[in-house]
Amino acid sequence: MSVTIRKIAEDLNLAVSTVSKALRDSHEISDETKRRILDYARKLEYIPNPYAGSLKNKTTKNIAVVVPEVADTFFSNAINGIELVARAKGYHVMIYLTHESREREESILQDLRGGRVDGVLISVSQGVGGNSLIHSQLVTELPLIFFDRACDGVETARVLTDDFESSYKATQHLVSRGCREIVFLAAAGELSITRQRREGFLKALGDSGVEKPEKHIVMCSEDDDKSFTVIKNALMDKQAVDGVVCSVEKLAIQAYRVCQTYTLAIPDRIKIIAFSNLQIAGLLAPSMTTVVQPAFAMGEAAATLLFKALAKKLDITKERIVLPSEICERDSTRGTGIFRM
Amino acid sequence: MSVTIRKIAEDLNLAVSTVSKALRDSHEISDETKRRILDYARKLEYIPNPYAGSLKNKTTKNIAVVVPEVADTFFSNAINGIELVARAKGYHVMIYLTHESREREESILQDLRGGRVDGVLISVSQGVGGNSLIHSQLVTELPLIFFDRACDGVETARVLTDDFESSYKATQHLVSRGCREIVFLAAAGELSITRQRREGFLKALGDSGVEKPEKHIVMCSEDDDKSFTVIKNALMDKQAVDGVVCSVEKLAIQAYRVCQTYTLAIPDRIKIIAFSNLQIAGLLAPSMTTVVQPAFAMGEAAATLLFKALAKKLDITKERIVLPSEICERDSTRGTGIFRM
Numbered sequence: 001m002s003v004t005i006r007k008i009a010e011d012l013n014l015a016v017s018t019v020s021k022a023l024r025d026s027h028e029i030s031d032e033t034k035r036r037i038l039d040y041a042r043k044l045e046y047i048p049n050p051y052a053g054s055l056k057n058k059t060t061k062n063i064a065v066v067v068p069e070v071a072d073t074f075f076s077n078a079i080n081g082i083e084l085v086a087r088a089k090g091y092h093v094m095i096y097l098t099h100e101s102r103e104r105e106e107s108i109l110q111d112l113r114g115g116r117v118d119g120v121l122i123s124v125s126q127g128v129g130g131n132s133l134i135h136s137q138l139v140t141e142l143p144l145i146f147f148d149r150a151c152d153g154v155e156t157a158r159v160l161t162d163d164f165e166s167s168y169k170a171t172q173h174l175v176s177r178g179c180r181e182i183v184f185l186a187a188a189g190e191l192s193i194t195r196q197r198r199e200g201f202l203k204a205l206g207d208s209g210v211e212k213p214e215k216h217i218v219m220c221s222e223d224d225d226k227s228f229t230v231i232k233n234a235l236m237d238k239q240a241v242d243g244v245v246c247s248v249e250k251l252a253i254q255a256y257r258v259c260q261t262y263t264l265a266i267p268d269r270i271k272i273i274a275f276s277n278l279q280i281a282g283l284l285a286p287s288m289t290t291v292v293q294p295a296f297a298m299g300e301a302a303a304t305l306l307f308k309a310l311a312k313k314l315d316i317t318k319e320r321i322v323l324p325s326e327i328c329e330r331d332s333t334r335g336t337g338i339f340r341m
Numbered sequence: 342m343s344v345t346i347r348k349i350a351e352d353l354n355l356a357v358s359t360v361s362k363a364l365r366d367s368h369e370i371s372d373e374t375k376r377r378i379l380d381y382a383r384k385l386e387y388i389p390n391p392y393a394g395s396l397k398n399k400t401t402k403n404i405a406v407v408v409p410e411v412a413d414t415f416f417s418n419a420i421n422g423i424e425l426v427a428r429a430k431g432y433h434v435m436i437y438l439t440h441e442s443r444e445r446e447e448s449i450l451q452d453l454r455g456g457r458v459d460g461v462l463i464s465v466s467q468g469v470g471g472n473s474l475i476h477s478q479l480v481t482e483l484p485l486i487f488f489d490r491a492c493d494g495v496e497t498a499r500v501l502t503d504d505f506e507s508s509y510k511a512t513q514h515l516v517s518r519g520c521r522e523i524v525f526l527a528a529a530g531e532l533s534i535t536r537q538r539r540e541g542f543l544k545a546l547g548d549s550g551v552e553k554p555e556k557h558i559v560m561c562s563e564d565d566d567k568s569f570t571v572i573k574n575a576l577m578d579k580q581a582v583d584g585v586v587c588s589v590e591k592l593a594i595q596a597y598r599v600c601q602t603y604t605l606a607i608p609d610r611i612k613i614i615a616f617s618n619l620q621i622a623g624l625l626a627p628s629m630t631t632v633v634q635p636a637f638a639m640g641e642a643a644a645t646l647l648f649k650a651l652a653k654k655l656d657i658t659k660e661r662i663v664l665p666s667e668i669c670e671r672d673s674t675r676g677t678g679i680f681r682m
Contacts, residue, residue, distance in 0.1 A: 070411035070420060070436075071620075079411065083438060087445075092452055095411075095436035097424060104428075111433060256624050278621075279412075283597050285626030 003046040012040055063306060064112055066096045066105065066122040068149075072249055073277040074295045075123065078147065081299025082121060089307055091118075100189070100222055102127030109134045112142075119143040119306045121299075124151055126189025126222060143309035143316065147302040148293070149191050157309075157319035159302040161293045163193045166325040167200030170245050170273045170291050175208045177333050179243030179271055181216075183234055185251040188222045197247045197275065220251050227254045235264060246274035256284065271333045275325075286331035294323045344387040353381060404647060405453055407437045407446065407463040409490075413590055414618040415636045416464065419488065422640025423462060430648055432459075441530070441563055443468030450475045453483075460484040460647045462640075465492055467530025467563060484650040484657065488643040489634070490532050498650075498660035500643040502634045504534045507666040508541030511586050511614045511632050516549045518674050520584030520612055522557075524575055526592040529563045538588045538616065561592055568595045576605060587615035597625065612674040616666075627672035635664045 009019040014037070022029045022037040029037075065082055067075045079095060086093045094117065098105040105125050112120060119142055124135070131153035138144050139156045146158040174182050184201040187194050198217060205213035218234045220227040231254050235241050246252035252274030259266050266272055266286055273289045281288040301321050309316045350360045355378070363370045363378040370378075406423055408416045420436060427434045435458065439446040446466050453461060460483055465476070472494035479485050480497045487499040515523050525542040528535050539558060546554035559575045561568040572595050576582050587593035593615030600607050607613055607627055614630045622629040642662050650657045 069417075071414070071417040073412070076410075076412040076417075079438070080440075083440070092437070092449065095438075096433070097420070097436075099421075099424070108433065253621055253624070256621075260624065280594055280597075280619075280621075280625070283594070283601065283625050284621070285624060285628070287626070 003041075003044045005046075008037065008041055008044065008046060012037065060116065060118055061090065062092050062094055062117040063303075064094050064096055064117040064120045064122075066098060066108055066112075066120060068098050068100045068123065068125045070095070070097065073279060074148070074249065074293055077277055077295035078123070078299035078302075081296040081301075082303040083299075085300055085303035085307065091307075098125040098127075100125040100127055106132075106134050109138050113138060117142070119145075119310055121145050121147055121302050121306060123147050123149040124191065125149075126187060126191060126194075128189075128191075143306055145302050145306050145309075145316070147298050149193055152192050155317055157305055157316040157321075159298050159305065159321045159323070160193075161298070161323055161325045163196035163325075164200040164203075166275075166291050166327070167197040167245065167247075168204045169200075169327060170275075171201050171204035172208075173273060173289070173327060173329075173333060174243035174245065174271055175204070177243075177267075177271055177335065181239050181241045182243035182245065183216050183218050183241050184245045185227075185231060185234075185247055185255060186217055186219050187248045187251065188220065194247060201245055220254075224250065224254060227251060228257060231255050232258045232262065235259070235270060236262065242270055244270060244272045246272065246276070249274065249276040249278060252276050252278075252288065256288070260285075266332050267334045271335075273327075273333055281328070282330060284332075286334075289330045289333040290328045291325050292328050293325045297323055344382075344385045346387075349378065349382055349385065349387060353378065401457065401459055402431065403433050403435055403458040404644075405435050405437055405449075405458040405461045405463075407439060407449055407453075407461060409439050409441045409464065409466045411436070411438065414620060415489070415590065415634055418618055418636035419464075419640035419643075422637040422642075423644040424640075426641055426644035426648065432648075439466040439468075441466040441468055447473075447475050450479050454479060458483070460486075460651055462486050462488055462643050462647060464488050464490040465532065466490075467528060467532060467535075469530075469532075484647055486643050486647050486650075486657070488639050490534055493533050496658055498646055498657040498662075500639050500646065500662045500664070501534075502639070502664055502666045504537035504666075505541040505544075507616075507632050507668070508538040508586065508588075509545045510541075510668060511616075512542050512545035513549075514614060514630070514668060514670075514674060515584035515586065515612055516545070518584075518608075518612055518676065522580055522582045523584035523586065524557050524559050524582050525586045526568075526572060526575075526588055526596060527558050527560050528589045528592065529561065535588060542586055561595075565591065565595060568592060569598060572596050573599045573603065576600070576611060577603065583611055585611060585613045587613065587617070590615065590617040590619060593617050593619075593629065597629070601626075607673050608675045612676075614668075614674055622669070623671060625673075627675075630671045630674040631669045632666050633669050634666045638664055 005019050006016055009016045019037055022034045063086055065079060070076050083093050096108045105128055132151050135151050135154045139154060144156050150158045186198055202213045205216060220230050235258055244255055246255055255272055259270060264270050276290045277292055277295050281290050305316055305319055308314050346360050347357055350357045360378055363375045404427055406420060411417050424434050437449045446469055473492050476492050476495045480495060485497050491499045527539055543554045546557060561571050576599055585596055587596055596613055600611060605611050617631045618633055618636050622631050646657055646660055649655050
């Protein structure tokens with residue numbers, strides 16, 4: 001049987017209201033009675049209803065982490081960084097998945113209004129554009145921080161990576177390896193990170209003397225099988241693509257599948273570089289050159305900022321942390337491509 | 342400014358208690374007044390404090406999913422299965438990570454007592470043994486269902502795979518491919534699935550005529566780097582190990598790393614089969630033969646059982662669903678090994 005205030009009151013021969021007030025440390029109850037009630041409650045291992053406590057204290061000791069998915073290595077690493085910080089603060093982390101659906105994300109945020117959590121860390125789904133009413137609304141009600149994927153139009157703190165610069169470098173890397181026909185596999189949706197990575201690619205291609213670089217953008221789908229077909233068509237085209245920049249991990253996996261299925265040799269026929277935090281990138285056939293985001297550090301930084309806002313009621317709205325990504329060279333971009341010229 | 346009951350009362354020139362009762366659909370308030378208050382509350386987009394509502398209805402529309410990690414593909418797939426069912430029921434899924442720590446798991450479960458969620462789906466961490474006080478306690482308070490990893494001593498529903506049988510088959514598979522010195526990489530901890538997989542291995546090895554099969558168990562660590570060293574020592578041993586059964590995905594990754602680092606050719610020198618749901622197992626060098634658990638279906642089954650318990654107050658304690666795993670043959674166990682004899 002679970003221990004209730006009623007049981008404590010009956011056992012101690014007191015009124016329910018007296019026990020209730022004592023447990024809330026009310027001045028109406030004498031110290032002696034309070035001690036008697038608290039000792040007995042502790043003995044019975046009484047657990048207060050957390051929601052009742054929340055009404056009083058207005059803190060829940062919960063933070064919400066809202067992410068598109070956990071199958072992507074970036075998000076699972078970032079969550080580990082967030083958890084490390086939250087645990088040290090005695091907070092519980094509740095993870096919510098949007099599955100890249102705008103509707104789902106709005107419903108989750110709507111539900112987070114009104115006291116369920118103390119703060120929110122969010123990486124928005126591809127379905128969310130640059131602006132969103134519910135995101136703007138929530139920011140006025142509790143601390144909310146974007147990490148990696150943000151709504152441009154919503155004014156609050158954000159922890160990002162240097163997407164433009166690292167995409168520029170990734171493209172340059174392929175050029176330096178002798179690639180002449182490079183395509184960019186773009187993820188669906190209108191996220192700022194997608195746009196930044198695309199812009200970095202276009203700039204690098206333009207700087208290397210390619211005319212109309214925008215013709216080298218390949219728009220992929222949220223659906224893996226559809227992306228597979230789109231990538232297959234792009235790589236089997238008569239243009240003889242010899243370099244691929246994958247803007248997200250799941251597109252890199254589809255690009256590898258296409259090359260495996262149609263025996264397009266990596267790196268001899270096609271070189272591939274991908275934004276990915278896949279731990280086993282080095283075990284793939286061939287090992288994959290990656291642009292690695294500092295996922296764990298980003299999670300840590302976002303959580304640290306959130307607790308700063310919670311503790312000191314700091315205005316964090318203007319905070320903007322940018323952490324650099326790193327290129328990790330492996331076999332998928334090996335060689336100079338000199339034999340192909 | 343956020344809308345409160347007080348504001349609604351002031352605007353409509355009513356008592357706060359009247360508004361509060363109307364919003365809780367009390368019989369003390371006339372239908373006409375109720376309609377007037379509800380219409381106005383809707384117009385102002387009034388959001389009830391979810392915790393206040395919870396005190397009254399005693400339902401939260403939340404379920405908790407407690408898992409060791411999300412970096413393992415099994416868990417991320419199982420979560421997707423759970424979410425599919427929960428979403429259809431209008432429930433929110435809150436994911437909690439234990440990071441294989443008993444202490445952390447106990448703290449999370451303690452926090453889930455007393456009304457924060459309506460039910461719990463849990464895959465216990467390696468640190469939790471066959472029995473646990475807090476798990477037993479929680480089962481008496483709200484519906485709790487184990488999936489994949491269970492406490493043997495705790496009586497409640499569970500959704501499992503045929504760990505003994507599939508480990509037996511995995512071992513037989515290596516024997517049929519000509520392996521003569523097979524080891525089993527065992528995960529740390531005393532979980533039932535760990536034990537079942539080990540027993541299946543021992544039985545298969547015994548049936549194939551190996552004496553003292555228990556000498557072929559290699560105990561690994563929770564720490565990746567330590568496991569790497571343990572596996573290296575086992576594979577470089579003078580016994581000339583030629584077959585490896587990996588009991589969990591993370592050990593398979595370390596086994597691959599060892600073979601890559603010390604150029605032990607897979608499958609010619611060593612054949613590897615692993616319990617893993619890794620989607621890209623087919624893209625590894627070489628592609629990896631896996632025992633694939635029906636992760637998504639297990640998540641779906643566990644969630645379906647939970648909602649059955651919630652809706653009909655069914656006693657699900659005795660339910661035990663076992664879904665079969667499948668062996669997916671790839672290059673890491675290719676060949677007959679005939680040249681080695």
